[in-house]
Structures are given as structure tokens and as C-alpha cells.
Amino acid sequence: GEDVEQSLFLSVREGDSSVINCTYTDSSSTYLYWYKQEPGAGLQLLTYIFSNMDMKQDQRLTVLLNKKDKHLSLRIADTQTGDSAIYFCAASYNNNDMRFGAGTRLTVKP
Amino acid sequence: NAGVTQTPKFRVLKTGQSMTLLCAQDMNHEYMYWYRQDPGMGLRLIHYSVGEGTTAKGEVPDGYNVSRLKKQNFLLGLESAAPSQTSVYFCASSLSDYGELFFGEGSRLTVL
Numbered sequence: 506g507e508d509v510e511q512s513l514f515l516s517v518r519e520g521d522s523s524v525i526n527c528t529y530t531d532s533s534s535t536y537l538y539w540y541k542q543e544p545g546a547g548l549q550l551l552t553y554i555f556s557n558m559d560m561k562q563d564q565r566l567t568v569l570l571n572k573k574d575k576h577l578s579l580r581i582a583d584t585q586t587g588d589s590a591i592y593f594c595a596a597s598y599n600n601n602d603m604r605f606g607a608g609t610r611l612t613v614k615p
Numbered sequence: 616n617a618g619v620t621q622t623p624k625f626r627v628l629k630t631g632q633s634m635t636l637l638c639a640q641d642m643n644h645e646y647m648y649w650y651r652q653d654p655g656m657g658l659r660l661i662h663y664s665v666g667e668g669t670t671a672k673g674e675v676p677d678g679y680n681v682s683r684l685k686k687q688n689f690l691l692g693l694e695s696a697a698p699s700q701t702s703v704y705f706c707a708s709s710l711s712d713y714g715e716l717f718f719g720e721g722s723r724l725t726v727l
Contacts, residue, residue, distance in 0.1 A: 545721075550715045595657075597713070600716060601665075603660070603716070607657050
């Protein structure tokens with residue numbers, strides 16, 4: 506299977522919470538990232554977590570890491586239409602071996 | 616701030632033609648990368664560079680060559696384009712070998 510897997514689509518209503526899930530296979534991954542890609546643009550770093558952390562919160566974003574299960578999630582509270590984008594999970598020991606998931610397309614309906 | 620700039624943004628090639636994609640960064644980053652993005656797949660690393668004058672192979676290097684003659688520029692070349700190289704190509708840079716990658720806007724290449 507792929508090194509990093511995530512579901513391809515998620516649709517939510519404006520104001521609801523969005524949860525995007527990701528699993529990875531390489532237990533040596535030290536850094537776990539969430540990147541956001543808006544239409545016609547490159548990827549932008551949204552948030553990241555070190556492998557020795559369980560959770561990281563940054564305003565509306567909450568990242569949860571279950572290292573035992575190699576499972577990462579991104580929760581977006583109070584999702585807005587401006588959050589519609591593709592969200593990529595990535596895992597790496599260093600940038601030269603970073604593995605990206607296929608991306609989850611988040612659609613926020615008014 | 617320009618950040619990472621890629622040219623051209625769109626290109627259509629015929630099989631067997633050659634071309635070069637240019638990536639330029641103005642952040643004085645040591646590390647630069649070329650990725651390709653295909654539908655239903657994550658970004659895959661083609662080649663990377665850890666500094667001026669250095670290059671190294673990534674996950675999918677076949678059919679591509681790169682050069683880093685100047686610190687701010689990283690060129691990706693296709694000597695004989697194939698339809699399988701139809702993709703969106705992203706350049707990225709980083710200050711060190713870990714941490715945030717800064718991406719360009721992408722270059723969409725179609726090989727007929």
C-alpha cells in the first residue's frame with residue numbers, strides 16, 4: 506500500500522467541524538505535516554506536529570497523533586467556505602524522504 | 616515577496632521534445648526540490664538539491680535531469696518527453712533538511 510493514506514473527499518456544512526484522517530507506515534517519521542492547497546496554487550504549510558507529541562492546537566485547528574496506530578487527524582472547528590481546499594498529510598524523518606498522501610478535497614457547503 | 620517562482624506555468628509538448636522548467640527562490644534557502652503531482656497520488660519527489668552545485672535523486676528520477684548552478688535557481692529538464700510525464704510539477708525550497716517546505720504555484724505539463 507501507499508506510504509501515506511487519506512480519504513479523497515470530505516463534505517461538510519458551514520459551521521460544522523471537519524475531521525480529516527491520515528495513516529502512515531514509516532514509524533521513523535519524526536515530523537508530521539498538514540499542507541493546504543487552494544485552486545491553482547502551491548501547497549502551504551497549515552500545521553505540523555512532532556512525533557513525540559499527542560496533540561497540537563492552533564486556533565481552529567487541532568492535530569491529533571496516535572503514534573502506536575500511526576494515525577494522524579486534522580480537525581477544523583467552525584469550518585468556513587474559505588476552508589474549501591485540498592489537504593495533504595505528509596510524514597518525514599527529513600525533507601528528502603517526505604511522503605505525501607493523495608490529498609483530501611474538503612468541500613464546505615453554505 | 617516572491618517566494619518560489621516557477622516558469623512556465625503551462626506547456627504542451629509533443630513526444631520526444633525537450634524542455635526545461637525553471638524554479639527560482641528569493642529566500643536564500645539551501646534546499647530545493649522538484650515534485651510531480653498526479654491525480655489520486657501524493658506528491659512524489661523527482662530530484663532535490665542540498666546546496667549550490669549539488670543534486671540528488673528522489674523517488675521518481677527517471678527521464679529527468681536537474682541542475683543547481685546558482686543557489687537561487689533549480690532547473691528541471693526533460694530531454695525526450697513522454698506522455699507518462701504529463702503532470703503538474705511543483706518546486707519547493709526549505710531552509711534546512713527538515714521543517715517547512717515553501718512551494719511554487721506549479722507548472723502544468725502536457726505531453727501529447
